[in-house]
Amino acid sequence: MSTKLKLIMNPIAGGGYALKILPEVLRILERNSYDVELFKTTMRGDAQKSAADPSDDCQVVVAMGGDGTVNEVVNGVLDSGRDVSVGIIPIGTANVLARELSVPIDYEKSCNIIINGNTKRMDVGRDEHRYFFLMSGVGFDAEVLKLLESSRTGGISMLTYTIPILKTFWNYDFPRFLVEVDGKPLGEGAGFMLVSNTRRYTGPFIITNQARIDDGELDIFIFRGEGKFTLLKYAFGALFRIAHRFNDVTYVRGKEVNVQSLHHKNVPYQMDGDSGGILPQKFTVVPAALSILAPE
Incomplete structure (x- = not known):
């Protein structure tokens, strides 16, 4: 039985590298029984809106991009109130959260982290809005x-x-x-x-x-x-x-x-x-x- 996964991707992340490796990322995930819904961002705020979509029934939301894309996905997921797992395929400048969690920068290895399915509960901070x-x-x-x-x-x-x-x-x-x-x-x-x-x-x-x-x-x-x-x-x-x-x-x-x-x-x-x-x-x-x- 397949697992529904939404892949939210910033196509300009890594100077276009995200777009270049996208076909291989999709192949890896789909080969491992993921039913992937792809969403490509075009402007600031897109990733958050997509992650917060109340009509979604996905079990996993993956941010493919830098820390800015991850931040929007996290905000969208938490705003939605759904208890879904968030994955990271780091393609950014600093990739601070990925490094903090020891998620590999190599996209094949980071896909394997998603496939293995090990989750951690993580605190977040907030101001009055985000x-x-x-x-x-x-x-x-x-x-x-x-x-x-x-x-x-x-x-x-x-x-x-x-x-x-x-x-x-x-x-x-x-x-x-x-x-x-x-x-x-x-x-x-x-x-x-x-x-x-x-x-x-x-x-x-x-x-x-x-x-x-x-x-x-x-x-x-x-x-x-x-x-x-x-x-x-x-x-x-x-x-x-x-x-x-x-x-x-x-x-x-x-x-x-x-x-x-x-x-x-x-x-x-x-x-x-x-x-x-x-x-x-x-x-x-x-x-x-x-x-x-x-x-x-």
Whole structure:
């Protein structure tokens, strides 16, 4: 008996690589008794709408693309209220969730993870509107993404981040904001902040080895320093997994995080690499919300 599977694919992911390998992916899945319904995205939001389709009776939804496609699929599945399993065929720039879950980047091996059918329950975070599975960043990285999205004309590669990162590095003014975790004020003076659900941030950066996707908590990092040298120090600390040891970094864990800006500045935040909005905002954890296909 076949298993119904919806494959939601971003055809421009990987510079068109997703489209190139699509016939082989379909062959592998169909050969293993999957009845595949293919959906190709054409614009932002398509993947979420498709994953949330109330008429679907599929048992598995697979995101084929980068972390942005995965984020939309996760939001769609959770919005639908259906308890279906989500799989990943990673064809993106960073593939952070795939790396966090040890899902292979090789498409044949990632298809085998789906076929094997081993699932894990995974926490997700959310603001007042959307879910995130990796992290939310307040301040610096959100400014980078705001610049990137204002000038983006096509797909994303590591090179497309270079100019937005450099511009933000030179111009970032370290806006101050207030943080409260589980009702406890942590004082004012933060200039950059991460609310993380996973160990990995992006690329080679692992913020902390203590974060777990199934511990029912968020890992919160509050960076209080200022200046260009301090930003480089934080990057060094993240690269070597020691940022939480710095005197001007506060690391706590919690279930609810409230953040508001001081001096009425419009401080942006991002979620899973896409712009989220501006402060004030509340972030909460939703324990064991998602069934994700992953290696044992």
